[in-house]
Amino acid sequence: MDKAPEVFDRLLEITVLLQKDLARSFETNGLTLSRTHLLWELHRLSPSTQQRLATALQVSPRNVTGLVDALVATGFVIRAPHPHDRRATLVTLTELGSATMTEMASQRVQLSQHLVAGLGDEGVTHLVLGLDTVAERRRVLVDEAGRAEAPEPA
Amino acid sequence: MDKAPEVFDRLLEITVLLQKDLARSFETNGLTLSRTHLLWELHRLSPSTQQRLATALQVSPRNVTGLVDALVATGFVIRAPHPHDRRATLVTLTELGSATMTEMASQRVQLSQHLVAGLGDEGVTHLVLGLDTVAERRRVLVDEAGRAEAPEPA
DNA sequence: TATTGTTATACTCTATAACTATA
DNA sequence: TATAGTTATAGAGTATAACAATA
Numbered sequence A, B: 001m002d003k004a005p006e007v008f009d010r011l012l013e014i015t016v017l018l019q020k021d022l023a024r025s026f027e028t029n030g031l032t033l034s035r036t037h038l039l040w041e042l043h044r045l046s047p048s049t050q051q052r053l054a055t056a057l058q059v060s061p062r063n064v065t066g067l068v069d070a071l072v073a074t075g076f077v078i079r080a081p082h083p084h085d086r087r088a089t090l091v092t093l094t095e096l097g098s099a100t101m102t103e104m105a106s107q108r109v110q111l112s113q114h115l116v117a118g119l120g121d122e123g124v125t126h127l128v129l130g131l132d133t134v135a136e137r138r139r140v141l142v143d144e145a146g147r148a149e150a151p152e153p154a
Numbered sequence C: 001t002a003t004t005g006t007t008a009t010a011c012t013c014t015a016t017a018a019c020t021a022t023a
Numbered sequence D: 001t002a003t004a005g006t007t008a009t010a011g012a013g014t015a016t017a018a019c020a021a022t023a
Helices: A004-027 A033-045 A050-057 A061-073 A095-115 A120-147 B004-027 B033-045 B050-057 B061-073 B095-115 B120-147
Strands: A077-081 A089-093 B077-081 B089-093
Touching: A004 A033, A004 B004, A004 B095, A004 B120, A033 A050, A033 A061, A033 A089, A033 A095, A050 A061, A050 A089, A061 A077, A089 A095, A095 B004, A095 B120, A120 B004, A120 B095, A120 B120, B004 B033, B033 B050, B033 B061, B033 B089, B033 B095, B050 B061, B050 B089, B061 B077, B089 B095
Parallel strands: none
Antiparallel strands: A077 A089, B077 B089
16 A cells, blocks of 8 residues: 555645635735735845845746736835845835735644644654655755756656 | 644645646646646546536636647647537547656656655655645635635635 | 846736527 | 537736846
8 A cells, every 4th residue: 555656646636725725815815826925935035125036936037026016006015225236126015014924924823733633743743744855855856857957757 | 842833834835846846847748737737637537528627627617718729739639529418528638648648647656756755654654644634624624614604714 | 247127028827708509 | 597618808927038227
């Protein structure tokens, strides 16, 4: 009974569903998945240039321009000139943006606890260990593929 | 050291990365994530009406029309009239589509095994148990939210 | 010369609404 | 009357390329 072959499919299926759940819940706040993702990174990165956000999100600078435009229009962030580099813009969370992210952080903690309810401390530890292993192995694979100049995993 | 609060974030992060990896590898075959998703469902559902695909993918019928158009144009599927219902269309994998999905299935098995390498049989069992628990708990949450008529998890 | 962000352009995914042809 | 699929329309996300201002 080797269950390894199914791991990837289960991981993908669960998270696709969770993402759709999330997207639906964001709509309530007038947010989309991509915009929320940016906001979430900004929550960590404090005031940040768009360049930095583009790198963090692994997305084109042009894309960030559009997302920030929308978030400015809806009042979640503001643009301000960079104090030392007049080419750059600093994007900052407004109070609304900040409050929304704080709220979301606490909802995520709650959600996490719901999701693992019934596993027990040991079960959770095993799950996290498993997820970390997967993340690490993925990184190794990507590195190898990158070095071979031939992206190949599917 | 309660690790439960992080479970959701880790799950999301890993799968977002895996999805991007996947999308990149699909490009090699002239496929996108959504089109591959449809192909993957079709691999299970044999000849299928577009309506059924729309339900399986949780997507609008109009959307399926577009995806199938693209897959027909690139030779992965064909449309054929439904034998008993002249309103409906049956979508079927071509040899190319079928071969591509078979190949992908085997690549996913390989990828899965890579991803859990180092965990050991027991570790894998724990991981799968954890993922199943999460999936089950999510289902319960969605049901509850649905009954309360107020989608609420975040 | 290199970098930051923008305008221009284009493609994909997605949705709703109105319509056609069946059932 | 209800269902299967399409046309029409629209908005969001994404990318590349060309360009402006600045470093």
